[in-house]
Amino acid sequence: MASKHNLIFVDAEIEKIKTNNLYRKLRYGKIKEGHITINQKKLLNLCSNDYLGIPNIPIDIKQLQASSRLVSGNDESYKKLEDKLAKHKSQQNSLIYPTGYMANLGAVSTIAKKGDIILSDELNHASIIESCKLSDAKVSIYKHNNMEDLNKKLKQKGINKFVITEGVFSMDGDLSSLKQITELSEKVNAITIVDDAHGDFVIGDDGRGTPEYFGVSKKIDLYISSLSKGLGSFGGYVASQNNVIDLFINKSKSFIYTSALPSFLIDHSLKRIGSNREKQKRKLEKNVVHLAEGLKQIGYNITSTTQIIPIIIGDEKKAMIFGEFLLNNGIFVQPIRYPTVPKNQARLRISVTAWLSDKDVDRILGIFEKAYRKFS
Ligand SMILES: Cc1ncc(COP(=O)(O)O)c(C=O)c1O
Known part of the structure; x- marks a missing residue:
């Protein structure tokens, strides 16, 4: 036609x-x-x-909800899963988003503001690129995993400085130099954000992810990840300090203005985390x-x-x-x-x-x- x-x-x-x-x-x-x-x-x-290929666990659909978590979509199971994910990432707290893509959009656009600067790896995933655009911060792209370039670019001025990288790069499969990144960030008091969608549940002791593999889990200020890859379930999440999670609950648009994941998916993730x-x-x-x-x-x-x-x-x-x-x-x-x-x-x-x-x-x-x- x-x-x-x-x-x-x-x-x-x-x-x-x-x-x-x-x-x-x-x-x-x-x-x-x-x-x-x-x-x-x-x-x-x-x-x-579905990297881990966890043998199929039947899904138990009790109910489909259609409401934001701040309205009536906050099933009790969220608390259990968020506590587990916080521990999994050695952080105080975590927050589940409908997808990893939405976790990036909501987290980065909320925490980075006008006058701030975000240093972003040139091969970062589209959801990170979009999340940086959504924030009012200046975005400076550093050469892929190039610490010299990152160091140079970290000298730029900004009220708050952020470094954002993937843990395992999604299209190349290489690992981010997280040990050096956390060292460079520390020197200028920058905030380190790692999107570990492809390292989570797959790399490091107990699948705790790429930062754990490099021994720098606690130096990461904000984690972003997906439940839809290594774990083979569905959803996204962030993990950080209590005050950061509190800020997201109050201001992160892709958390507030959308329906929560149905509780059967949260239960399903819990079962998969508890599997062998x-x-x-x-x-x-x-x-x-x-x-x-x-x-x-x-x-x-x-x-x-x-x-x-x-x-x-x-x-x-x-x-x-x-x-x-x-x-x-x-x-x-x-x-x-x-x-x-x-x-x-x-x-x-x-x-x-x-x-x-x-x-x-x-x-x-x-x-x-x-x-x-x-x-x-
Ligand atoms: C690095 C990275 N972050 C985030 C996402 C988005 O995750 P989700 O599929 O849960 O939206 C992807 C998906 O491919 C990804 O590769």
Whole structure:
């Protein structure tokens, strides 16, 4: 059907996206454990954020609520989960948001104000970038994980200074230099914020996250994370001192002006936290080494040491063809392109999960070997 006259400009915009090989369309599938079925074809799923692959826990739907937590949506189960998450992050308190994206928007835009300065890693996730834009603070981008550049930029003036970084970078799988970041922050009394969506429940003792792995948990002033990745549940949260959480309850818009998560999801997260995460974590670690070492042996340039393993292709069109080849051979890996990653840095972002068996990993390696011969 032809576009309405007043919406013709949308066609032009979509055409431009297509010309640049950046067009995206929704693919429908059914996920079950380590597989995804698309068009009746069962594929090994290497695109899942359910890193720990905690065996399915039935969901007990008692009630769906539709109210803000400050109105009547504050089920008692929130207190239990927030206490657990605060302890998990060695902080006084925590606060659950509907998603990790909303946690970033609500937290950063509330705590950073006009006259402040935020130092943000150039590869930070879109939700961090948007959260910085929403605040009235000046935003200064430092080169990716580059401590010299951060140190230099921390010398700029600001009433309050903030440093914000991911713990495990979502598209590269590398770890943020948190030990140095906390040292540099301390020197200028800056506030350190870590979005550990991809390190939480996966890295560090008891899955406490990237700061714990580097021994700096207590030096982090504000944590932002997701319950929808390593834990395989749903929601987002922040953890910090009591006064910061109090401020968010009072002023954070994406906390106040939206409906609370239904209590069955809070109960579900509690069950998952209480499950045998250690066993899943060990399985995940084994799978990561198996796959990463195998890919290196084939000839791929793999530098990541985490469950996020990117294979950088560069050209957007080539990345799409590579992805299609894998799909036709029974593996689902979504090519990642601009604007999620910089232009000409398109990649296949493999995410390893504990759902994969040793046999699955061997099969994946066999197909990547075929792909290597075809595309390099
Ligand atoms: C670093 C980072 N922060 C936040 C989010 C958002 O988390 P959620 O999916 O819970 O909204 C993501 C999601 O991909 C992420 O990669």
